[in-house]
């Protein structure tokens with residue numbers, strides 16, 4: 001691969017698309033473009049795709065099937081979860097069928113990348129993009145490869161470098177990020193935890209929520225929050241350990257940012273942002289695998305159009321944002337509205353809400369919500385419950 005890279009430098013040859021980041025969004029965009037016969041180069045800063053893992057790996061089972069993702073990567077099937085208030089009231093949401101799957105996230109990234117490479121994309125690991133420059137007839141990615149600076153050229157660049165990278169900001173300085181939440185997660189040995197548990201309230205995760213997800217003989221414990229999450233995670237782990245639900249071992253804590261909303265515009269001349277880099281996440285839960293894959297499809301469709309038309313202008317690429325916001329926009333807006341409501345709820349308010357949900361049978365209505373697409377179900381739920389209150 002490095003021969004290919006040196007050759008490109010010497011001859012000044014340009015590829016059709018450089019994808020920065022080999023997470024799910026980048027790998028999927030690369031695969032879709034390679035399938036169409038374009039020359040695609042993926043740059044991944046880590047030596048191994050998929051590491052370190054900073055994700056619980058929960059994806060809606062409908063989406064998993066519909067996107068044709070590999071069933072062998074599924075580690076657990078989920079049909080319910082128990083929600084806890086700050087003072088320990090709880091309700092259980094359950095469905096008769098599997099609603100979500102928990103997957104091996106590192107393997108998912110590697111599988112998606114393998115598919116891209118099998119379709120003809122080139123993958124270079126250990127290649128960190130530092131900047132993207134746009135000139136009249138091409139985009140140039142300045143990267144470090146094996147400690148050496150290199151300049152790589154392409155007609156178009158897809159930035160899929162995730163939420164932690166500053167590249168999206170550098171690549172599209174005019175774009176306004178929708179803000180961030182902070183997440184932390186660790187693995188522990190599972191001893192007594194039998195079902196997925198979700199914890200709400202300012203003592204568990206201010207402005208967010210915390211979770212414990214059993215997966216085989218392990219348990220993924222984590223949270224997203226407006227505040228720095230380390231201390232909250234420590235408290236949660238101690239509580240679960242005291243209950244005999246888990247035994248922490250020396251698994252390390254991973255910390256990462258979660259976009260709280262879309263970054264717009266998600267395009268500029270010769271450039272598209274995709275996945276977490278564009279804030280393509282479910283704003284209710286912070287989950288971004290599915291929305292990133294859908295964003296990647298829209299990016300590949302737009303890139304195909306741009307390469308055929310020879311139009312890489314910002315005005316031409318604006319169709320990308322129209323395409324992905326048509327799919328995800330309503331969901332993201334409803335999620336952001338819910339977060340605003342959550343921000344003003346005190347723990348006392350939450351106790352009242354839990355009492356109401358338990359008494360009014362709202363848990364049954366909540367269990368009918370789709371795992372990934374919440375807005376329609378939530379609005380219907382409000383319409384059904386408000387008149388009776």
Ligand SMILES: Cc1cc2nc3c(=O)[nH]c(=O)nc-3n(C[C@H](O)[C@H](O)[C@H](O)COP(=O)(O)OP(=O)(O)OC[C@H]3O[C@@H](n4cnc5c(N)ncnc54)[C@H](O)[C@@H]3O)c2cc1C
Nearest residue numbers: 021023024025045055056057058129162275276287288289
């Ligand atoms: C604790 C936690 C739990 C989560 N749980 C879930 C969940 O259960 N379900 C769900 O749907 N979502 C979950 N998410 C969110 C999910 O992980 C992200 O939405 C998803 O990873 C976004 O994919 P992506 O491809 O856009 O970015 P990423 O997965 O972040 O991939 C970006 C890639 O780009 C590479 N990169 C970064 N900068 C550069 C650079 N300069 N040059 C080259 N390469 C670079 C990175 O190494 C990485 O491989 C969770 C997030 C966290 C933090």
